[in-house]
Amino acid sequence: MRGAGVTTGSVGLVLARPARLLGAEPFFMEFIAGIEERLAEDDRSVLLHVVGAQDAEIAAYRRWAAGSVVDAVVVVNRTADDQRPRVLRELGLPALYVGEPDELAVPAVRSDDAGPVREALAYLLELGHRRVARVSGPETLLHTRARTAALLAGCAEAGIEPVVLEGDYSEETGAKLTAALLAADEPPTAILYDNDVMAVAGLNVAKELGVAVPGQLSLVAWDDSSLCRLATPALTTMSVDVHQFGVTVAESVLELVGGQPVAERWSPTATLVPRQSTAPTS
């Protein structure tokens, strides 16, 4: 055990995701690289722990608090009925929350998920799309809910009704849910995905079914990566500067562990990068 006032030099980050999903998504590695880059300037680094679910994440926090292993933790993937803020308060473990604004969770680096959805929808409406679908991430995540809510609101304004199907970011759900959407009597002419992996999987299903992208079907991914750039056709996506996101989180963490007031920060906002997977409806 370390004595009071002695710092460990480490900031904890737990990723609670099935291991099979971790390798597929470039997001977290870029995010961690951004955090590390800034922390290294202060001789600090990330203690990364990868677990399968939120209860194991909470168990990790208890071990870390008991052993004084980290000076603070970064909490990602805020969920509805999130138990972590309460547990972390009880443990006295300083925490920086990342993601959707939530009045309970401060300090935080906040993200705007609604704005990018509005931007993507406006772009699709401009191209003439009226049958729009969304393949989302897990609905337990606050940022998934924020994106879905923004889509529903925007579609209501435009007088159209979107179809929303819940995926888990995996290739498998991206393929399965796209096949289900395309099998409908009136299939969508545009699909918005919540990450790059599901979008590329959806693109391949469309190809297999002989549905021309973007001739008959426009696809929009979220997160930009090799997957989006190297797909054929290259995928239009909501692109975020993930590395800068990590740097921003590190700035706030360094204030937190330094005992300074943590400035209000926002993550870089996702912006639309049009490529070859979207086109006007014919």
Place this chain on the structure above:
Amino acid sequence: MRGAGVTTGSVGLVLARPARLLGAEPFFMEFIAGIEERLAEDDRSVLLHVVGAQDAEIAAYRRWAAGSVVDAVVVVNRTADDQRPRVLRELGLPALYVGEPDELAVPAVRSDDAGPVREALAYLLELGHRRVARVSGPETLLHTRARTAALLAGCAEAGIEPVVLEGDYSEETGAKLTAALLAADEPPTAILYDNDVMAVAGLNVAKELGVAVPGQLSLVAWDDSSLCRLATPALTTMSVDVHQFGVTVAESVLELVGGQPVAERWSPTATLVPRQSTAPTS
């Protein structure tokens, strides 16, 4: 500082790579997930540090040793004239080496890189290919050298002379070097890449240049991932069970930190997964 005999519960892993390359490759996240899965059973976790180059990696080891931050480190990407074994011995920091066999570096989880290269080459020769090229990773890495040596030896046996160009695992070098190969008077009919990202980038260059894959050009990637499976055509690759590789490394690390003899272990061997990017020469 912790007292003697007190364990930190952490195993250090430094990835010395330019941050821009980290997000692109699924390999390390899967590898870490495998290590974490096994370590978690012993209430241990990985302290991950991401730095730009090997001197920063060595600086991290010095900090970790001075602060008794980790019980052991996992050393990856062995290089020629590797300074790390000497530094780690001096620091008294227990280390597990991962990768190419090297008599200086024990304990280790060893990898056979030559065998898979021989397998891939035999497959291409069987398909009738005589003009074979390789787009490698950095030649400072021991496993890159082992792969190149195996290719040169196998080609010499077959009476052919391969072209070997050095890349850095990035999309950019994959594209640039493929373009250079295809611009030659007698371009290769088959290209072997050292990872998935360079192979997919190479595939896209071939498409742009109107070179049919696999009709005129066969491509073989290394490492299997969504990138390979979702490319069009899907890429033939040397596939490794990266998750199991991580679990195996964790087994050895747990013996090391437990003061037990570390059993000799080998990483799972890469095996050829034929897909649509390879075909007989016409």
